[in-house]
Amino acid sequence: MILETKLPGLPMKNPIMPASGCFGFGEEFAKLYDLSQLGSIALKAATAEPRYGNETPRVAETPAGMLNAIGLQNPGVKDIIEKKLTWLEQYQVPLLANVAGSTMEDYENTAKQLADSGLVGAIELNISCPNVKEGGIAFGTDPDLAAELTSRVKKVSSIPVYVKLSPNVTSIVDLALAVEKAGADGLSMINTVTGMQINVNTGKPLLANKVGGLSGPAVKPIAIRMIYEVRQQTDLPIIGMGGIHSVEDVVEFLYAGANAVAIGTANFTNPFICPEIIQGLEQWAKEKKVANIHDVTRSEVVEQ
Amino acid sequence: MILETKLPGLPMKNPIMPASGCFGFGEEFAKLYDLSQLGSIALKAATAEPRYGNETPRVAETPAGMLNAIGLQNPGVKDIIEKKLTWLEQYQVPLLANVAGSTMEDYENTAKQLADSGLVGAIELNISCPNVKEGGIAFGTDPDLAAELTSRVKKVSSIPVYVKLSPNVTSIVDLALAVEKAGADGLSMINTVTGMQINVNTGKPLLANKVGGLSGPAVKPIAIRMIYEVRQQTDLPIIGMGGIHSVEDVVEFLYAGANAVAIGTANFTNPFICPEIIQGLEQWAKEKKVANIHDVTRSEVVEQ
Amino acid sequence: MIKEEMRIRSNLPIAQHIFEMKLEGNIPEEVNQPGQFLHMKTTNQVTPLLRRPISICSNDKDKGQLTVIYRSGGQGTKCISEKKIGDTIDVLGPLGNGFNIENVNRTDTVVLAGGGIGVPPLYGLGLELKKKGIHVVSVLGFSTASATFYHDKFAELGEVFYCTMDGTEGHKGTVTDVMRRENISFDQLFACGPVPMLKSLEDTFPDAKGALSLEERMGCGIGACFACVCHVQDDPTGKDYRKVCSNGPVFPWREVALR
Amino acid sequence: MIKEEMRIRSNLPIAQHIFEMKLEGNIPEEVNQPGQFLHMKTTNQVTPLLRRPISICSNDKDKGQLTVIYRSGGQGTKCISEKKIGDTIDVLGPLGNGFNIENVNRTDTVVLAGGGIGVPPLYGLGLELKKKGIHVVSVLGFSTASATFYHDKFAELGEVFYCTMDGTEGHKGTVTDVMRRENISFDQLFACGPVPMLKSLEDTFPDAKGALSLEERMGCGIGACFACVCHVQDDPTGKDYRKVCSNGPVFPWREVALR
Ligand SMILES: Cc1cc2nc3c(=O)[nH]c(=O)nc-3n(C[C@H](O)[C@H](O)[C@H](O)COP(=O)(O)OP(=O)(O)OC[C@H]3O[C@@H](n4cnc5c(N)ncnc54)[C@H](O)[C@@H]3O)c2cc1C
Ligand SMILES: Cc1cc2nc3c(=O)[nH]c(=O)nc-3n(C[C@H](O)[C@H](O)[C@H](O)COP(=O)(O)OP(=O)(O)OC[C@H]3O[C@@H](n4cnc5c(N)ncnc54)[C@H](O)[C@@H]3O)c2cc1C
Ligand SMILES: Cc1cc2nc3c(=O)[nH]c(=O)nc-3n(C[C@H](O)[C@H](O)[C@H](O)COP(=O)(O)O)c2cc1C
Ligand SMILES: Cc1cc2nc3c(=O)[nH]c(=O)nc-3n(C[C@H](O)[C@H](O)[C@H](O)COP(=O)(O)O)c2cc1C
Numbered sequence A, B: 001m002i003l004e005t006k007l008p009g010l011p012m013k014n015p016i017m018p019a020s021g022c023f024g025f026g027e028e029f030a031k032l033y034d035l036s037q038l039g040s041i042a043l044k045a046a047t048a049e050p051r052y053g054n055e056t057p058r059v060a061e062t063p064a065g066m067l068n069a070i071g072l073q074n075p076g077v078k079d080i081i082e083k084k085l086t087w088l089e090q091y092q093v094p095l096l097a098n099v100a101g102s103t104m105e106d107y108e109n110t111a112k113q114l115a116d117s118g119l120v121g122a123i124e125l126n127i128s129c130p131n132v133k134e135g136g137i138a139f140g141t142d143p144d145l146a147a148e149l150t151s152r153v154k155k156v157s158s159i160p161v162y163v164k165l166s167p168n169v170t171s172i173v174d175l176a177l178a179v180e181k182a183g184a185d186g187l188s189m190i191n192t193v194t195g196m197q198i199n200v201n202t203g204k205p206l207l208a209n210k211v212g213g214l215s216g217p218a219v220k221p222i223a224i225r226m227i228y229e230v231r232q233q234t235d236l237p238i239i240g241m242g243g244i245h246s247v248e249d250v251v252e253f254l255y256a257g258a259n260a261v262a263i264g265t266a267n268f269t270n271p272f273i274c275p276e277i278i279q280g281l282e283q284w285a286k287e288k289k290v291a292n293i294h295d296v297t298r299s300e301v302v303e304q
Numbered sequence C, D: 001m002i003k004e005e006m007r008i009r010s011n012l013p014i015a016q017h018i019f020e021m022k023l024e025g026n027i028p029e030e031v032n033q034p035g036q037f038l039h040m041k042t043t044n045q046v047t048p049l050l051r052r053p054i055s056i057c058s059n060d061k062d063k064g065q066l067t068v069i070y071r072s073g074g075q076g077t078k079c080i081s082e083k084k085i086g087d088t089i090d091v092l093g094p095l096g097n098g099f100n101i102e103n104v105n106r107t108d109t110v111v112l113a114g115g116g117i118g119v120p121p122l123y124g125l126g127l128e129l130k131k132k133g134i135h136v137v138s139v140l141g142f143s144t145a146s147a148t149f150y151h152d153k154f155a156e157l158g159e160v161f162y163c164t165m166d167g168t169e170g171h172k173g174t175v176t177d178v179m180r181r182e183n184i185s186f187d188q189l190f191a192c193g194p195v196p197m198l199k200s201l202e203d204t205f206p207d208a209k210g211a212l213s214l215e216e217r218m219g220c221g222i223g224a225c226f227a228c229v230c231h232v233q234d235d236p237t238g239k240d241y242r243k244v245c246s247n248g249p250v251f252p253w254r255e256v257a258l259r
């Protein structure tokens, strides 16, 4: 029974990875289990300079979901390469380096440094983070800008580039096709859905940043729909995410058209979720007599 | 303590109404409680001709939400006026007549008949139903089309026209401003978020229609965010909806900028939810020493 | 129709994944036909969001108690199965129209044809028929022996034929197979079970009198949301419909399209 | 750090909205400082989604038991309060760094300054201090008399001053008020409570030694998500930070910015 998943730049043992921003750089989870079990690791967003991020509260709980407005706190790409990536190397897991920025140059520089480090397998362009004021969002909602950014980063990056799509758009298919044309090697979808919670005791938004990104089971039907739609239009590899909490959820994403999946919020509910799902998926495939997990992805989806 | 809410065409006793499509034409609920308690009733969508709607399954359950793809089943505007509205008249509740269609002419005809009947207080243009193939969606995602439709319906309608906005857009503010300019008297927001569920036993979409509209608590943070955003840009009356299940939820919508609220999915969980929330809101206002419920809406929201 | 917190008097497994639950409250007083159903909220949380429709298996007005039998499979029924004696559960009911037995004559032979988790409402129906002195024959199909239940109870109603898909109990095959093989005749046929079973019965006995009980995914359960509609047979326009929750779940044979 | 289903040994209200819960499992063995906390899943459902951070009030390694005291207010703590003896609860812990008492001298006087639901971890701290023979004075502030708890327990640790905002028990006013009014002196000051209380203590006793325990909304609880960061005092760049969950929740006075 085969779980192996070969995506551009990411030769994964299995189709499971933690999602960007929900796993830091793995240090905390390395104390809990052996990270080498993971198919890949999507790293926390890197920016050119260190960032503190937004003020707190940065998270709020919503029905079957949560809002976050961390604001891309990170030590900057230089520190990430020197301290985090060199440490992660020991686990021999292909890494997907999430990159954010406010200008195209930011993205180019950060992506280039990461690619040149030789320590990551692929770049994930975060053009869809709803929690930072300075640009970033426009790249994720305007197909032309998204395409331009993609092709510029492709030019400076020696490794494959995935584009992480925003669900906060009228047509995610337009975005997907635009970045495909611009040379994207794969898609990650979905990033969080922009949302807000108001504190009914004060009448004011609960998050210091006012809006935040909705993640968790609540958004799963949105993610499934978008992946299904995009899969009708492109053969690009898709890393699917949005509310995965169980083996059945993973299977649902594969059927929708994802080639691999990322698990975000569920790491907070259960820090052991990734290895548990990897084991569970193996079990599932055995029970269903699925010889290769990718038979699930491809066979059922092609016809509309 | 004042709950009275005067919206264009809808002189409501209180800011609570059942949402379109979740209450039929009130007949079933009239067996459970006195409908005259309600602030208003948003009726099930009317189309020019009778419609059967989609095949079943038409609903699926999702985490803290549900998907529906009813497909606008209704007996057609003629029957609605003759049988449903004349029956509803006895309750003396201002009615908000939801109108759907596939062409602009459809909308015009249906809206005109409803307005001319003298039996409804206002029209709610459903330009955002994700569950019918033939148009309807485009009106809800393209600001120019939305504006054109609004002004055409305004011309033929002797009563106020609310436009029900779709959340499945990059900028709901653009849509809101476009229909405001075209003469809309108010906004209803949000309609359902397009989603999908895949049956993991078959690998196929669970709903016969494949995609459906996500509603329920899961979407509340999205609704709150969109209402808050739109409220920064316009003073149009807003009927807020999306996941309301409790008095606190109602208050959250008012703080976000809604002037009244509609309760949809929660009627399925608890058919007595509307009168219970009306009572609860009265209680809440008493406890918080709020003299007029609309002090909640306006005071806090204006400053960004 | 009432919405109430019913008190759980027992909630025990009686077959593989199958639980019998006894509930007490005011709803039993309102039940007027076997085959009506309850719409149950499975937790106090917003997940699982929707109520679950479960047929009333038997009803005791005097004691204010009723019994349901349900399969614990998905999320919601699992929550129900975890409830303990003395807990309460939020129930809407009785809902829908059940089996009408006014037109069954005292001398008739009635066959109750049940499949799997469609069997429970037929037990309550059988009790009512027996009360009227009517001759009842039960033909009950299950996937496998470990999924069967209520042997003694159905035996008290009259003759019972069992069948299982894997042959581990009774005949191997379907309810229709058994009825054909055993040449079981009837004046009226009442059925509840999966659609393929109902369809095969309808095809095999195209002139049967009696009724069938349908399942469909529901929203409101009271006729307001149009989630649960089905087509009508002989409807050239394709626009006619019945709501399973409020027009049914029990329909005369050949009224609704089985698909 | 362990994730385990802890067994509930008791779960009872001890004041208005305040519950004391005793839990059994392997986590107590791992606890190494008073002031560490647990991250609790409140149901098996996806709602409430996030775990709830609750401080360990006291810990008994030998028995494998610990006690938490929590306020049942929102959705999640309400679910916890509904749990019964014998039920289990999914707990991650022990988490964070607690009160370091290695630098407290045997001859020191330590003041424990607690506000409301910040009081519980100070009790466990007091027990440890008492074990070392250290002189403990407790100053405990609550909103009102009916919200107070653990009178006897704190009495066993040493002198206790109570205050309430409405004056229904002890002094009327805040913990800082009491300390000033009663001229309570100390060598080390340990505090846990709402930020305004901590801030007022810091302002009043700018040179205090000891530590304070902070609260912040959390995601992961283990240092991975950056939900719970706070600023550092004397940080001209504004980019330095501490994570409450993994660097704290206990910090030396004046290390982190209180806002
Ligand atoms: C009128 C009627 C009477 C019924 N009587 C019984 C009975 O007596 N005993 C019994 O075990 N089952 C009965 N069912 C089926 C029962 O409603 C489903 O098995 C149950 O809803 C599944 O819930 P779950 O939590 O196990 O599954 P989930 O997969 O969590 O359910 C997800 C959603 O799908 C719906 N759903 C899934 N399967 C069905 C189904 N077969 N029919 C309708 N909705 C479904 C659920 O209600 C829920 O909304 C009846 C159904 C109907 C319509
Ligand atoms: C390190 C630490 C130790 C704590 N120790 C205790 C304790 O011993 N006893 C006790 O009663 N409380 C304690 N708290 C506060 C406790 O975590 C919150 O009261 C609780 O999370 C609120 O949950 P709820 O379900 O009642 O509220 P809800 O309103 O449903 O909570 C919604 C969300 O906000 C978060 N939240 C709300 N209030 C707080 C808060 N004050 N601090 C952190 N998160 C919050 C919740 O965790 C949840 O994610 C502690 C908090 C921290 C950070
Ligand atoms: C706390 C938090 C921080 C996140 N940070 C990032 C990030 O830095 N870059 C990014 O591309 N996505 C980020 N995301 C989005 C997730 O990677 C993921 O796309 C989203 O949460 C949906 O998956 P989930 O529902 O499994 O969490 C973050 C999500 C959360 C909850
Ligand atoms: C079963 C169902 C049917 C609906 N039908 C309509 C409709 O006919 N017209 C319309 O404008 N909105 C329709 N809606 C959307 C609701 O009116 C409402 O906008 C949405 O469900 C969000 O509110 P809620 O979360 O409270 O349900 C429907 C929703 C549901 C769940």
Ligand code: FES
Binding pocket: C217, C218, C219, C220, C221, C222, C223, C224, C225, C226, C227, C228, C229, C243, C244, C245, C246
């Ligand atoms: S379930 Fe709503 S109409 Fe039948």
Ligand code: FES
Binding pocket: D217, D218, D219, D220, D221, D222, D223, D224, D225, D226, D227, D228, D229, D243, D244, D245, D246
């Ligand atoms: S809660 Fe995640 S870093 Fe502290």
